[in-house]
Amino acid sequence: xxxxxxxxxxxxxxSGIPRxxxxxxxxxxxxxxxxxxxxxxxxxxxxGLSCLVILPNTTVDxxxxxxxxxxxARLDLVSGPVTFMDAIDRxxxxxxxSSDDAxxxxxxARIRKICRNRHVDVIFAYFDLLYEDFGLEKAIHLLESAxxxxxxxxxxxxxNLEGVPLLxxxxxxxxxxxxxxxxxxxxPIPHFNYFTLVHTSWSPVAQRSVPFIIxxxxxxPYIPKxxxxxxxxSGKSTFVSQASDDGQSVxxxxxxxxxxxVAMDFGWLRWKDFDITLYGTPGHTRFDPLLPxxxxxxxxxxxxxxxxxxxxFPRAKHLIEMTAKRRIPYVIAANKHDLPQGIQSxxxxxxxxxxxxxPFFPISATKRSDVHFVLESLVDSITxxxx
Amino acid sequence: xxxxxTGIAQIDDVSGGFEAGTNILILAPPMSYADQLAYxxxxxxxxxxxIVLSTNERAAExxxxxKLAGADKRFTGVIDAITKSSTPGITDTQRxxxxxxxxxxxxxxxxxxNMVETIFEGTFAEGEAGLFPPPIRFCVNSISTLLMYRRxxxxxxxxxxxxxxxxxxEGVGIYLLNSExxxxxxxxxxxxxxxxxxxxxxxxxxxxxxxxxxxxxxGEWLKFAVVKGKVNIxx
Numbered sequence: 257x258x259x260x261x262x263x264x265x266x267x268x269x270x271s272g273i274p275r276x277x278x279x280x281x282x283x284x285x286x287x288x289x290x291x292x293x294x295x296x297x298x299x300x301x302x303x304g305l306s307c308l309v310i311l312p313n314t315t316v317d318x319x320x321x322x323x324x325x326x327x328x329a330r331l332d333l334v335s336g337p338v339t340f341m342d343a344i345d346r347x348x349x350x351x352x353x354s355s356d357d358a359x360x361x362x363x364x365a366r367i368r369k370i371c372r373n374r375h376v377d378v379i380f381a382y383f384d385l386l387y388e389d390f391g392l393e394k395a396i397h398l399l400e401s402a403x404x405x406x407x408x409x410x411x412x413x414x415x416n417l418e419g420v421p422l423l424x425x426x427x428x429x430x431x432x433x434x435x436x437x438x439x440x441x442x443x444p445i446p447h448f449n450y451f452t453l454v455h456t457s458w459s460p461v462a463q464r465s466v467p468f469i470i471x472x473x474x475x476x477p478y479i480p481k482x483x484x485x486x487x488x489x490s491g492k493s494t495f496v497s498q499a500s501d502d503g504q505s506v507x508x509x510x511x512x513x514x515x516x517x518v519a520m521d522f523g524w525l526r527w528k529d530f531d532i533t534l535y536g537t538p539g540h541t542r543f544d545p546l547l548p549x550x551x552x553x554x555x556x557x558x559x560x561x562x563x564x565x566x567x568x569f570p571r572a573k574h575l576i577e578m579t580a581k582r583r584i585p586y587v588i589a590a591n592k593h594d595l596p597q598g599i600q601s602x603x604x605x606x607x608x609x610x611x612x613x614x615p616f617f618p619i620s621a622t623k624r625s626d627v628h629f630v631l632e633s634l635v636d637s638i639t640x641x642x643x
Numbered sequence: 644x645x646x647x648x649t650g651i652a653q654i655d656d657v658s659g660g661f662e663a664g665t666n667i668l669i670l671a672p673p674m675s676y677a678d679q680l681a682y683x684x685x686x687x688x689x690x691x692x693x694i695v696l697s698t699n700e701r702a703a704e705x706x707x708x709x710k711l712a713g714a715d716k717r718f719t720g721v722i723d724a725i726t727k728s729s730t731p732g733i734t735d736t737q738r739x740x741x742x743x744x745x746x747x748x749x750x751x752x753x754x755x756x757n758m759v760e761t762i763f764e765g766t767f768a769e770g771e772a773g774l775f776p777p778p779i780r781f782c783v784n785s786i787s788t789l790l791m792y793r794r795x796x797x798x799x800x801x802x803x804x805x806x807x808x809x810x811x812x813e814g815v816g817i818y819l820l821n822s823e824x825x826x827x828x829x830x831x832x833x834x835x836x837x838x839x840x841x842x843x844x845x846x847x848x849x850x851x852x853x854x855x856x857x858x859x860x861x862g863e864w865l866k867f868a869v870v871k872g873k874v875n876i877x878x
Contacts, residue, residue: 283749285804286756290749314743317731322743325734343744385746388794415749417800440756 261295264477289438486560488539593618671843712872
């Protein structure tokens with residue numbers, strides 16, 4: 257497997273890209289997504305794989321400088337096993353070959369020669385100009401023809417000005433193994449980027465989109481909203497607080513003397529290379545009108561239930577139904593399970609009306625490790641959930 | 644809706660200037676000083692910002708031209724598609740960004756988005772605040788150069804995205820195109836993306852312009868000269 261360089265994305269793909277695959281990173285105009293290709297290139301080089309980088313619209317020096325600025329010193333494009341074909345090669349081919357066919361043959365011959373001599377494992381090609389020079393079919397064929405034993409992995413970056421129809425051609429007509437569209441919501445404010453896993457040939461992951469941020473030359477998938485809900489006093493605020501690297505609790509003393517959430521707890525953490533924001537809801541039924549807006553755009557839900565209070569299970573069941581109706585992936589955390597009066601998992605699941613397909617975890621919300629285990633499962637559910 | 648003053652009374656008096664979201668094509672023969680006209684229309688007025696995509700001049704030359712026109716350089720950004728081919732190590736700053744060549748539409752798109760983002764974030768002008776939402780004048784100082792490097796269909800698609808973004812951010816776009824180097828099909832396709840066309844001609848060393856596409860503005864030829872970044876309509 258070749259890592260994409262983005263751990264969160266590797267997880268979604270089942271630990272990376274299988275050798276010999278054909279991959280497309282499709283960039284929408286204006287989206288800062290060039291780091292995807294560079295990250296994959298960096299990982300391939302770090303693994304000692306021989307790489308050919310085809311950059312028809314820039315020179316090697318300019319590319320090295322840009323890559324160093326974007327990715328930092330981690331990407332070794334000088335001493336690593338990498339060969340380049342750049343804008344100067346393209347210019348020479350344009351000048352020397354007299355027709356389109358001759359140019360195509362010349363490209364093929366040069367790529368094939370490099371692949372043979374250097375035992376190239378991965379071809380990284382910036383595809384725009386090849387597409388423009390030869391058309392889609394010929395340009396893909398030109399790169400394909402160098403993969404004589406089909407073991408060479410082919411990774412393309414392309415500025416997609418044609419939208420979905422072009423992606424469909426790559427997945428359908430040309431049977432690419434992995435197609436990732438890197439997109440942006442171009443609203444002046446807020447301006448956020450996301451990638452869409454359009455197609456994978458080797459794993460059954462359904463098409464999904466994940467926002468990402470770029471920080472210190474790394475792509476960090478971003479889960480903007482996980483809702484933590486459950487009946488009153490089930491341990492939601494404790495869960496959010498234990499899970500978070502940073503956050504804010506809004507608990508106040510209730511008339512019964514117990515702390516109760518009067519608005520929304522908020523927490524933030526970085527977990528398994530995802531940036532995650534947690535929203536903890538109040539549990540009392542009087543806040544129910546607030547729940548639909550809380551659940552709107554949520555990417556996942558943790559339902560916390562107090563394993564020692566069976567009288568709260570109907571309320572928990574109601575909340576599960578609200579979540580399931582919206583087709584949001586969710587997990588159940590049965591809190592205080594470690595206490596002597598904790599009810600057995602089977603009984604709780606039966607009372608909540610959930611089957612084995614729903615992740616269920618007996619936990620203590622005061623233990624950070626338990627809480628993180630629940631979140632890990634939810635992140636898996638989010639990235640692998642078939643909507 | 645914000646109106647971008649042009650300094651041309653025939654436009655400003657009738658419509659208050661270019662409406663936000665307008666894309667203007669300047670069709671001009673070579674050596675007609677149309678670049679000066681484009682820069683005069685792009686120059687930021689108080690509280691406004693300008694971005695120039697330069698496909699035929701170095702960033703330093705564009706900045707000088709704007710300086711001579713009296714523009715505040717803190718509110719002017721340049722995406723330079725020329726310098727990097729000879730100076731690969733050149734580094735981006737907040738207001739000067741570089742792409743490897745005019746073929747690099749991916750880079751151009753990204754730098755444009757980045758610059759717009761910094762303008763909206765308020766970090767563009769060394770702490771100086773302009774208006775909000777920020778009025779942005781954007782100029783491509785030659786579509787002709789882009790057409791030399793990329794096919795018409797590709798460039799059309801790219802400009803389609805760019806002009807749509809300009810509309811979305813309520814900016815104004817000014818695009819220069821050499822009227823003598825391209826066939827009717829090319830001109831007609833590019834015109835489809837525009838709301839307004841300013842034609843320029845030269846006769847006996849006198850420059851004329853004709854404005855089409857602004858309601859209330861007559862389409863007659865007007866003599867003009869650009870002096871210190873201001874368009875003077877001559878009698």
